[in-house]
Amino acid sequence: MAETARSPGASERRPVTALRGVGAALAERLRRLGIEQVQDLLFVLPVRYDDRTTLSRIGELAPGMRTLVQGEIQLTETVYRRRRQLLTRLSDGSGFLTLRFFHFSAAQQEGLARGMRLRCFGEVRRGPQGLEMVHPEYRRVTDQSQAVEDTLTPLYPLTEGVTQGRLRMLIDQALRELDTAGVRDWLPRELIDSLALPPLRDALRYVHRPPKDARLEVLSAGRHPAQRRLAFEELLAHHASLRLLKQAARTDLAPALEDEAGLAARLVASLPFQLTGAQARALAEVEADLRSLVPMVRLVQGDVGCGKTVVAAIAAARAAGSGRQAALMAPTELLAEQHWRSFREWLEPLGLPVALLSGTQPARARRSVLETVASGEVRLVVGTHALFQEGIEFADLALVIVDEQHRFGVQQRLRLQEKGRKLGRFPHQLIMTATPIPRTLAMTAYADLDISVIDELPPGRTPVQTVVLPQQRRDQVVARVDQACRAGRQVYWVCPLIEESEELRSQAAEETAAALAAALPDVDVGLVHGRMPSAKKDEAMLAFKAGRIQLLVATTVIEVGVDVPNATLMVIENAERMGLAQLHQLRGRVGRGAQASTCVLLYRAPLSQLARERLEVVRRTNDGFEIARRDLELRGAGELLGTRQTGLAQLRVADLIRDADLLPRVQEAAQMLIERHPDIIAALSARWIAGGEQYGRVG
Numbered sequence: 271m272a273e274t275a276r277s278p279g280a281s282e283r284r285p286v287t288a289l290r291g292v293g294a295a296l297a298e299r300l301r302r303l304g305i306e307q308v309q310d311l312l313f314v315l316p317v318r319y320d321d322r323t324t325l326s327r328i329g330e331l332a333p334g335m336r337t338l339v340q341g342e343i344q345l346t347e348t349v350y351r352r353r354r355q356l357l358t359r360l361s362d363g364s365g366f367l368t369l370r371f372f373h374f375s376a377a378q379q380e381g382l383a384r385g386m387r388l389r390c391f392g393e394v395r396r397g398p399q400g401l402e403m404v405h406p407e408y409r410r411v412t413d414q415s416q417a418v419e420d421t422l423t424p425l426y427p428l429t430e431g432v433t434q435g436r437l438r439m440l441i442d443q444a445l446r447e448l449d450t451a452g453v454r455d456w457l458p459r460e461l462i463d464s465l466a467l468p469p470l471r472d473a474l475r476y477v478h479r480p481p482k483d484a485r486l487e488v489l490s491a492g493r494h495p496a497q498r499r500l501a502f503e504e505l506l507a508h509h510a511s512l513r514l515l516k517q518a519a520r521t522d523l524a525p526a527l528e529d530e531a532g533l534a535a536r537l538v539a540s541l542p543f544q545l546t547g548a549q550a551r552a553l554a555e556v557e558a559d560l561r562s563l564v565p566m567v568r569l570v571q572g573d574v575g576c577g578k579t580v581v582a583a584i585a586a587a588r589a590a591g592s593g594r595q596a597a598l599m600a601p602t603e604l605l606a607e608q609h610w611r612s613f614r615e616w617l618e619p620l621g622l623p624v625a626l627l628s629g630t631q632p633a634r635a636r637r638s639v640l641e642t643v644a645s646g647e648v649r650l651v652v653g654t655h656a657l658f659q660e661g662i663e664f665a666d667l668a669l670v671i672v673d674e675q676h677r678f679g680v681q682q683r684l685r686l687q688e689k690g691r692k693l694g695r696f697p698h699q700l701i702m703t704a705t706p707i708p709r710t711l712a713m714t715a716y717a718d719l720d721i722s723v724i725d726e727l728p729p730g731r732t733p734v735q736t737v738v739l740p741q742q743r744r745d746q747v748v749a750r751v752d753q754a755c756r757a758g759r760q761v762y763w764v765c766p767l768i769e770e771s772e773e774l775r776s777q778a779a780e781e782t783a784a785a786l787a788a789a790l791p792d793v794d795v796g797l798v799h800g801r802m803p804s805a806k807k808d809e810a811m812l813a814f815k816a817g818r819i820q821l822l823v824a825t826t827v828i829e830v831g832v833d834v835p836n837a838t839l840m841v842i843e844n845a846e847r848m849g850l851a852q853l854h855q856l857r858g859r860v861g862r863g864a865q866a867s868t869c870v871l872l873y874r875a876p877l878s879q880l881a882r883e884r885l886e887v888v889r890r891t892n893d894g895f896e897i898a899r900r901d902l903e904l905r906g907a908g909e910l911l912g913t914r915q916t917g918l919a920q921l922r923v924a925d926l927i928r929d930a931d932l933l934p935r936v937q938e939a940a941q942m943l944i945e946r947h948p949d950i951i952a953a954l955s956a957r958w959i960a961g962g963e964q965y966g967r968v969g
């Protein structure tokens with residue numbers, strides 16, 4: 271029977287426990303991954319694919335290949351190099367391959383006996399004794415002719431507690447039932463036809479189980495029509511939901527912040543500098559919103575260093591001057607503390623205390639901050655997103671400032687709104703981001719926000735000079751680091767992205783730090799990487815900020831927005847592998863003081879024509895918007911990068927930049943749904959946005 275329009279998605283609600291092999295324990299683990307319904311499983315989409323459909327000959331392997339090999343064990347031994355490791359030498363008659371394990375059990379070691387035949391899958395790397403695989407998947411085979419896979423193997427994201435194999439089995443079941451149960455194609459037929467994209471079921475089957483002859487490079491680049499079909503639907507779900515959210519927000523009431531005490535004007539007058547024209551414009555837009563009864567939801571977008579924080583501080587002063595409270599949320603402890611310092615410097619002279627909520631604070635101190643905030647004694651409070659999510663009570667919260675929007679996605683925005691609604695009162699929201707995205711993209715990704723742009727840097731900055739050098743000139747670069755440190759300056763060294771796992775990346779960073787420390791005996795070298803506990807990371811960052819560390823070696827985890835004006839040199843390894851926006855963001859860590867700064871982009875030769883052009887864009891311009899525009903053009907020109915730009919919104923398949931050509935149609939389709947089928951928007955949100963069921967509820 272056809273579903274009625276009034277109950278969208280009703281038949282889609284089949285709990286995962288309906289599948290064979292899913293008991294209470296597994297259901298609970300799946301629930302933690304956000305998978306409750308059978309259809310949720312189908313929308314966990316592969317992040318990449320492996321080709322296990324053919325065996326490679328060991329003699330024909332090359333670094334970087336991810337492939338299946340089979341051979342006989344020649345030797346297994348434990349060696350001690352820096353750390354204990356297990357090495358197994360495999361041969362198939364055409365050559366040798368080393369398997370390297372850092373974590374292994376005694377049983378595992380015994381299981382890898384000489385003479386045994388193994389089939390392994392992993393990434394081929396260059397090792398000290400020729401080619402190797404680190405922690406390959408492997409299993410024993412007894413017979414050469416055992417079957418290989420007949421479809422490409424999907425790799426799913428974020429499956430903590432559920433193995434890839436288990437997930438594949440469950441998804442297989444869900445796929446087999448696709449025709450009889452479950453997933454409905456919500457998009458009107460004419461729309462799909464006009465886009466020349468496949469129906470939902472075909473698309474799902476294809477992306478989960480691509481046939482053997484599927485073109486891996488098209489899939490990796492996310493350009494297959496099946497992926498485009500899903501991307502379109504996802505973008506539509508987000509965009510339409512955000513537009514509904516905006517409509518709904520307009521019906522709520524916020525306090526009009528008149529600033530009777532005149533604190534905002536006093537702050538502006540007391541600043542040691544004059545606002546740039548662009549800051550003044552953005553501020554005027556913010557202030558007009560704050561004076562109205564409609565809750566502001568405004569994004570202030572501006573390149574690194576353009577001075578967004580002071581605009582936020584003036585808005586906060588306006589809230590305080592109206593007798594109400596403002597809160598600033600930062601993505602990390604370190605940034606929270608940095609903002610707290612700036613706010614104190616500007617606002618305390620006006621008689622406004624600023625509280626800091628920190629995760630490292632002793633419980634008592636924290637409790638007393640919470641009390642002063644709850645009583646209204648303190649009007650301004652700074653902390654991390656996480657801290658604000660832990661149920662803090664405000665006496666009269668009128669303004670929420672969120673720094674670095676790209677870590678603050680749709681879900682968080684939704685949650686914040688819900689919170690305001692529960693209090694019966696709606697705070698204004700000011701969101702700051704340095705992610706420069708072109709206008710059409712912004713209109714889709716931030717459809718619920720009004721946007722102000724600060725497109726001018728404060729005067730007196732010396733633009734960062736960027737040079738592009740091949741890896742072979744690393745020695746010269748190291749000499750330059752030495753020079754800078756001798757001159758009393760500080761340096762960032764950003765490590766390569768080439769490693770697959772965070773584990774290997776962190777290890778590479780450790781090795782780089784050790785090598786640099788050896789090459790530069792007079793320099794104090796520090797390290798931050800993704801495997802360090804966050805307290806350790808903060809400790810290293812603070813030491814760098816305080817000047818106790820001169821050279822900071824880091825993976826790309828280094829904080830957005832950290833301000834160390836004395837850092838004047840940044841070296842980025844394997845720059846050719848990074849997104850242009852990311853390079854630009856990283857580079858924004860230098861050039862923050864009066865001293866001239868340099869950014870060295872190291873690349874590994876040979877460089878493709880396109881890679882050369884991309885680095886050239888970053889070398890030539892310091893304008894984040896220009897870089898984003900050129901990035902779009904160059905990627906649009908067909909570079910198969912295969913990476914999703916996840917920063918902007920929490921998207922699963924779509925990539926705002928790669929799929930930019932879909933956006934005009936997404937906007938049209940959203941308009942059509944809002945006018946004619948708002949119920950479909952609810953069903954799409956429930957499918958695509960975690961916690962998105964709530965979007966459907968309008969007003």
Ligand code: ADP
Nearest residue numbers: 543544545546573574575576577578579580728
């Ligand atoms: P971002 O936009 O990257 O967050 P910040 O707000 O951290 O930038 O500002 C960078 C630096 O510029 C800060 O030290 C800030 O005090 C300073 N600054 C901000 N506005 C101006 C201005 N109009 N003139 C001079 N310096 C400014």
Ligand code: MG
Nearest residue numbers: 578579673831
């Ligand atoms: Mg900032």
